[in-house]
Amino acid sequence: xxxxxxxxxxxxxxxxxxxxxxxxxxxxxxxxxxxxxxxxxxxxxxxxxxxxxxxxxxxxxxxxxxxxxxxxxxxxxxxxxxxxxxxxxxxxxxxxxxxxxx
Amino acid sequence: xxxxxxxxxxxxxxxxxxxxxxxxxxxxxxxxxxxxxxxxxxxxxxxxxxxxxxxxxxxxxxxxxxxxxxxxxxxxxxxxxxxxxxxxxxxxxxxxxxxxxxxxxxxxxxxxxxxxxxxxxxxxxxxxxxxxxxxxxxxxxxxxxxxxxxxx
Numbered sequence: 001x002x003x004x005x006x007x008x009x010x011x012x013x014x015x016x017x018x019x020x021x022x023x024x025x026x027x028x029x030x031x032x033x034x035x036x037x038x039x040x041x042x043x044x045x046x047x048x049x050x051x052x053x054x055x056x057x058x059x060x061x062x063x064x065x066x067x068x069x070x071x072x073x074x075x076x077x078x079x080x081x082x083x084x085x086x087x088x089x090x091x092x093x094x095x096x097x098x099x100x101x102x
Numbered sequence: 103x104x105x106x107x108x109x110x111x112x113x114x115x116x117x118x119x120x121x122x123x124x125x126x127x128x129x130x131x132x133x134x135x136x137x138x139x140x141x142x143x144x145x146x147x148x149x150x151x152x153x154x155x156x157x158x159x160x161x162x163x164x165x166x167x168x169x170x171x172x173x174x175x176x177x178x179x180x181x182x183x184x185x186x187x188x189x190x191x192x193x194x195x196x197x198x199x200x201x202x203x204x205x206x207x208x209x210x211x212x213x214x215x216x217x218x219x220x221x222x223x224x225x226x227x228x229x230x231x232x233x234x235x236x237x238x239x240x241x242x243x244x245x246x247x248x249x250x251x252x253x254x
Contacts, residue, residue, distance in 0.1 A: 067106035074225035
């Protein structure tokens with residue numbers, strides 16, 4: 001989980017995730033476009049994201065496609081956020097159901 | 103459109119395969135949904151929840167290669183909005199890595215701009231699957247509460 005927090009602690013890397021959220025399956029060239037950064041710089045950031053499991057890749061012919069893998073973010077949520085925030089959410093979900101059924 | 107979901111789980115490919123194909127185990131992390139099938143190549147499957155009217159999804163098992171690979175067509179039926187999305191494809195890939203497994207769920211053949219309800223549940227499902235196999239416990243997520251019985 002350290003890798004996930006580390007990967008998310010950088011605005012460029014969060015930007016790359018946002019870019020993949022908008023359009024999944026981009027190549028390195030797609031991702032470099034529009035960024036004030038060299039190919040090598042973007043590759044380094046992608047490697048950190050891959051090591052954290054936030055980006056996963058698939059080969060298609062000679063191209064390497066990058067996909068946003070949201071599962072580690074869910075794991076962080078289930079481990080950290082839900083512990084503090086979810087009791088409220090659960091109560092509200094229950095309340096919503098009760099009100100709608102009555 | 104194509105979506106890829108990946109998770110590492112400390113388990114064996116056989117246990118993972120069982121958790122995907124056994125209706126009782128599946129329901130423990132898949133929002134209470136039971137997936138029933140005889141799991142032979144070309145067979146059909148149906149996803150149901152005891153408290154939902156009618157099936158929530160259905161499809162065909164296009165490729166069945168236990169305990170490594172399962173390719174299914176997927177037609178969501180839980181609302182009119184998802185019904186019109188038609189049939190997409192879900193591929194489960196299990197890859198042993200040291201004492202764990204890498205599970206990849208590839209959801210593709212989705213319409214460009216497809217309704218995200220179709221694939222939005224995967225992170226919760228996979229997180230719940232990891233918790234179940236690694237701790238034997240069930241994880242509470244918004245998905246698992248969807249059809250949950252109201253607390254008394």
